[in-house]
Amino acid sequence: MLVFLESHGKELQKGSLGVLAKAASLGDADAVIAGEGANALAAEAGKFGAKKVWICEDGEVAQPLPQPRVDVLAHVVEEGAYDTVLFANSVLAADIAAGLAARLDAGLNWDLVDVELKDGELVGKRPALQDSVYADVGWDGTPRLALFRAGSFDATATGGGEPETTNVSPSYAEHSTAVKLVGQDAEESSGPSIEDADVIVAGGRGLGSPDNFTLAEELAKALGGAVGATRAVVDAGWYPYSAQIGQTGKTVSPKLYVALGISGAIQHKVGMQSSGTIVAINKDANAPIFEFSDLGVVGDVHEIVPKLTELVRARRG
Amino acid sequence: MKIAVCVKHVPEGPSRLDPSSKRLDRSGEGALNHFDANAVEEALRLKGDSDSEVVAVSLGPQKALDSLRKALAMGADRAVLVSDEAAAGSDLVATSRLLAAALEKESADLVLFGQQASDADGAVLWAAVAERLGRPVVSQAMELALDGGSVRVKRQTEFGYDTLEAPLPAVVAVSDAINEPRYPSLKGIMGAKKKPQDVLSLAELGVDSGEAGEAGSRTTVLALGDPPARADARKIEDDGNAAEAIVDFLAEKRLV
Ligand SMILES: Cc1cc2nc3c(=O)[nH]c(=O)nc-3n(C[C@H](O)[C@H](O)[C@H](O)COP(=O)(O)OP(=O)(O)OC[C@H]3O[C@@H](n4cnc5c(N)ncnc54)[C@H](O)[C@@H]3O)c2cc1C
Ligand SMILES: Nc1ncnc2c1ncn2[C@@H]1O[C@H](COP(=O)(O)O)[C@@H](O)[C@H]1O
Numbered sequence: 001m002l003v004f005l006e007s008h009g010k011e012l013q014k015g016s017l018g019v020l021a022k023a024a025s026l027g028d029a030d031a032v033i034a035g036e037g038a039n040a041l042a043a044e045a046g047k048f049g050a051k052k053v054w055i056c057e058d059g060e061v062a063q064p065l066p067q068p069r070v071d072v073l074a075h076v077v078e079e080g081a082y083d084t085v086l087f088a089n090s091v092l093a094a095d096i097a098a099g100l101a102a103r104l105d106a107g108l109n110w111d112l113v114d115v116e117l118k119d120g121e122l123v124g125k126r127p128a129l130q131d132s133v134y135a136d137v138g139w140d141g142t143p144r145l146a147l148f149r150a151g152s153f154d155a156t157a158t159g160g161g162e163p164e165t166t167n168v169s170p171s172y173a174e175h176s177t178a179v180k181l182v183g184q185d186a187e188e189s190s191g192p193s194i195e196d197a198d199v200i201v202a203g204g205r206g207l208g209s210p211d212n213f214t215l216a217e218e219l220a221k222a223l224g225g226a227v228g229a230t231r232a233v234v235d236a237g238w239y240p241y242s243a244q245i246g247q248t249g250k251t252v253s254p255k256l257y258v259a260l261g262i263s264g265a266i267q268h269k270v271g272m273q274s275s276g277t278i279v280a281i282n283k284d285a286n287a288p289i290f291e292f293s294d295l296g297v298v299g300d301v302h303e304i305v306p307k308l309t310e311l312v313r314a315r316r317g
Numbered sequence: 318m319k320i321a322v323c324v325k326h327v328p329e330g331p332s333r334l335d336p337s338s339k340r341l342d343r344s345g346e347g348a349l350n351h352f353d354a355n356a357v358e359e360a361l362r363l364k365g366d367s368d369s370e371v372v373a374v375s376l377g378p379q380k381a382l383d384s385l386r387k388a389l390a391m392g393a394d395r396a397v398l399v400s401d402e403a404a405a406g407s408d409l410v411a412t413s414r415l416l417a418a419a420l421e422k423e424s425a426d427l428v429l430f431g432q433q434a435s436d437a438d439g440a441v442l443w444a445a446v447a448e449r450l451g452r453p454v455v456s457q458a459m460e461l462a463l464d465g466g467s468v469r470v471k472r473q474t475e476f477g478y479d480t481l482e483a484p485l486p487a488v489v490a491v492s493d494a495i496n497e498p499r500y501p502s503l504k505g506i507m508g509a510k511k512k513p514q515d516v517l518s519l520a521e522l523g524v525d526s527g528e529a530g531e532a533g534s535r536t537t538v539l540a541l542g543d544p545p546a547r548a549d550a551r552k553i554e555d556d557g558n559a560a561e562a563i564v565d566f567l568a569e570k571r572l573v
Contacts, residue, residue, distance in 0.1 A: 008476055064474070065481075066444060067454065091474040095456055098444035101410055107535025108409050110439055127544060129341075129436075133334055136539040147441070178453035178487075182469070183480035199572075223573065235459040235473060235494030248475045256572045266438050277570055279563060290552055295566045299555025307560035315564065315573055 001027060002054075002082040004073065005045055006093055007035045008064065015088035017048045018153035023086055024049025024160065026117055030080065031163075034061040034072045039165070046163035048155065053163045054080070060172050066095035067176035074103050075170035083142040084122060086115075089150050091248060097147045107139040110147040111266065122146075130264070130288035150247050150270040194243060199225025199256045202245055202272070203233060206261015206282060206301055210238035215305045216260055222312040228252065230268055246271035260301045264289025281305070318369045320360045321425035323416060323446070324353040324388055326381035327436040339538040340406055341436055349384035352431035354391070354498035356491050360429055361392045361499070363463060370394050372423055376404065376415050382514060389509035390501030396512065397423070401519040403526040411533035413445035418522050420450060427468060430490035432457070440490075447488035455481050456490040 003020040006013040012033070023029035031050040033041050035057070042053040054076045060068040073096065077085060085100065087093040089111070101108035114125035124137045124146055139145075194200055201223065203216040213227070220227045229239040231246055245252055247267040257275035262268060264280070264287055272278070273292060280293040283300050290296035297304065327350045328343055335342045360371045373388035375381045376399040385396035399419050407415065420428055428450070433440040440456075447454035460471035467484045472492070483489075501509070519526050527533060553562055567573040 013475075064476075064479070067448075070448065091457055091472075094441050095444040095454065098409065098413075098439075098441035099448040099454075101535075102413050102445035102448035105410055105535070108441070108445075109536050110409075110441055123539060129334065131544055134542045134544050135334075135339070136542070138537045138539050140535045140537060173451065175447075175451045175453050179455060179481055179483045181479055182482050184477065186477035231473065231492070232494050235492060241473075241477075248473055256567070256570075265433075267440075277572060279566070281559070281563075285554075292547070292550075293552075294548075294550055295563065296550070296552040297555060297559045297563060298552065299559050304555060304559045304563075308563055311560055311564045312567075312573055315568070 001029045001084040001086060002076065002080065003029055003031045003050070003086045004093060004096065005031045005033045005041070006088065006090055007033055007038060007041055010037055010040070012041050012044055013088065013090065014155045015090065015150055016093070017155035019086050019088045019148055020045065020048045020050060021156055021158055022115065022153040024158050026115070030054065030082070032056070032073060032076050034069050036062050042163055042165045046160050047157045049158040049160045050163045053165050055165055055167050056169065057167070058169050060177050063181040064092055065179050065181065066092055066099055067179065068172055069096045070099040070103055071170045071172045071176050072168065073100050075168055077104065077143055079168070084144045084146070087145070087147045089147050089247070094147060097145055101145050104143060106143045106145050107141065108145040108147065109137045109139065112137070112146050112148050113152045115146060130291045132291055149266070151251065194226040194228050194245070195250055195252055197226035197252070197254050199223045200228045200252055200254045201225055201258045201260065202228035202230070202262060203239065203260045204230040204262030205232045207233070208261070208302070212302070213239055215301060219258065219305055219309045219312070222309045222316065223256070225254070225256070230262055259289055259293070260305060262289055263287050264292065318427070319372065319423065319425040320363060320369060320427045320429060321372045321374050321420055321423050322353070322356045322360045322388065322393065322429045324357065324373050324375050324384055324431070325350040325434045326375060326377045326384040327434060334541055336541065339541060343378060347380055347383065349387045350431060350435050352433050352435060352493055355493050355495055356429040356431045357388045357391050357393060358496045358498040359461060359491050362496065363427070363461070372397060372425065374416065374419055374423070375399070376407070376412060376419070379516070382516070385514060386509045387501065389512045389514070390505040391499055392505060394512060396514045398514070398516045399522055400516050401529065403519055404529040406531045406534065407529055408534035408536045409439065409441065409445055410535045411529050413442060413449055414528055414533065415522065415524060416442070417446050417449035418524050419517065420446065424486070426485045428488045430488070432490065432493050443488055443490040450488065452486055452488050453483040454488040455483055458489050458491045459494045461489060461491065461495065
């Protein structure tokens with residue numbers, strides 16, 4: 001089995017180390033690291049169970065872009081004769097996995113939350129239809145590609161030793177190196193951190209306008225909590241990135257999470273599903289968020305939230 | 318210039334899996350995947366009042382024409398539907414093969430995708446299609462601009478915001494934050510009927526039926542089961558007293 005380890009700066013991403021640890025628990029697991037400073041990260045991969053680490057430090061993989069990494073992986077899969085390649089979901093990894101599937105005509109099962117060996121066959125666990133059904137999925141032929149939902153496995157060191165390393169430099173397809181990164185801004189978090197809050201009131205597009213975020217703010221104040229947001233409203237400029245919860249934002253686990261006008265997409269869910277109690281208000285009775293709320297209220301946030309804030313204020317005095 | 322937009326016809330309302338075929342039950346009403354409305358909107362915005370052509374492309378059952386007509390009603394110029402019994406049940410590998418074949422015929426300068434199919438939540442198809450077309454790909458675009466022979470995209474990742482540039486022809490998947498899709502006007506809806514709508518079989522596409530559907534797929538669904546049980550989830554309709562009900566619930570849980 002081969003695991004794609006995503007590196008950013010001088011760090012291996014926890015999600016991919018979790019997938020590596022899981023792979024190592026099933027059998028022999030090797031890893032591939034592609035990017036600047038990859039060599040220096042190999043030892044770390046060993047601690048999470050990699051026997052062998054394939055390393056690519058070519059200029060083509062200096063930027064966090066998927067297509068040149070498809071070339072690296074296709075090369076390594078062939079060199080190492082791997083029958084299984086595992087990825088932890090991320091913006092980068094999803095595009096690599098799907099590109100590799102097309103390149104190798106290989107089956108890709110995505111959004112898996114677990115994988116096991118049943119009678120020697122690899123079987124993936126895949127929640128479907130807003131997680132209301134859990135499917136067992138398999139692969140026809142090899143290599144088998146699997147993309148795991150963020151946070152599926154804990155990154156626990158397996159106590160492995162120093163891995164064997166091999167440097168690789170594949171040839172790159174012309175289209176693979178055509179995209180260029182021309183600007184980057186890592187947004188600094190500002191304001192109170194939502195990661196430590198006991199109560200989070202999060203707002204989504206259902207609030208209707210940036211101004212209506214005051215509804216979330218007032219309720220958060222009344223409950224003594226912080227305000228969170230979905231990517232849809234952050235990217236639309238309604239609320240700062242530092243408040244974003246989900247796959248590409250923060251992962252939170254407050255005692256109470258109140259979702260206002262949030263549909264409950266998987267990418268949002270992975271950032272808040274371990275909250276103690278989840279209350280959701282959404283006017284669409286079929287909204288996915290109701291599948292994982294402890295209390296789901298089908299209704300209009302504009303009607304309910306002002307009253308709710310009043311009642312909470314009155315109660316807390 | 319020509320812009321192709323990939324759109325999916327998805328089941329409306331609560332969806333279910335057919336226990337015997339283990340496939341999504343597509344017998345009910347369907348609608349244009351709402352994430353794809355953002356892609357159609359972006360194509361129309363890029364077109365503006367130029368003479369660029371916007372072609373909506375879909376793979377699906379005959380009924381998918383309804384969703385293509387919605388794209389036409391919004392303002393797309395032409396629709397192409399790949400539809401064939403033998404294509405049902407196509408997984409990522411097979412779907413990307415068929416869509417790439419249809420897009421190859423169009424040779425558009427820019428191919429747009431939506432953020433995700435609301436019934437499958439893959440958010441992956443574009444990368445597979447781009448690989449088959451041998452074109453650069455950029456996903457999660459929250460801002461998109463054409464700049465001579467290239468496209469410039471701003472996108473959010475786990476680490477902040479990146480600006481990327483890709484030479485045309487390119488494939489771009491847009492995020493749901495990129496725009497507010499327009500509603501089709503009455504005139505648009507009336508006009509849509511007269512716009513060209515081609516339905517292609519696998520044979521017309523030049524793809525062997527063994528390359529499509531389950532035969533052309535590399536993944537399988539082995540069994541369906543229930544999700545892990547969750548403690549007493551409750552759902553109520555607001556009858557005017559929802560705020561009180563929420564406070565009672567919070568009090569019961571000692572959260573207020
Ligand atoms: C790679 C990737 C990464 C992503 N990362 C993240 C992430 O980190 N965080 C994140 O949140 N998303 C993320 N997303 C986006 C995610 O898939 C959804 O698009 C997003 O979460 C939707 O935000 P929303 O719920 O605010 O908007 P919508 O999906 O538009 O939902 C709005 C909801 O409000 C309801 N509503 C409307 N009006 C009212 C009203 N008056 N009263 C009550 N309810 C109302 C509607 O019924 C609807 O359910 C990511 C997507 C991808 C592909
Ligand atoms: N059957 C289809 N026909 C045309 N486009 C599709 C189809 N399925 C998915 N897409 C496109 O691919 C995007 C991502 O889909 P997915 O990877 O399945 O979540 C969608 O937003 C659509 O733009």
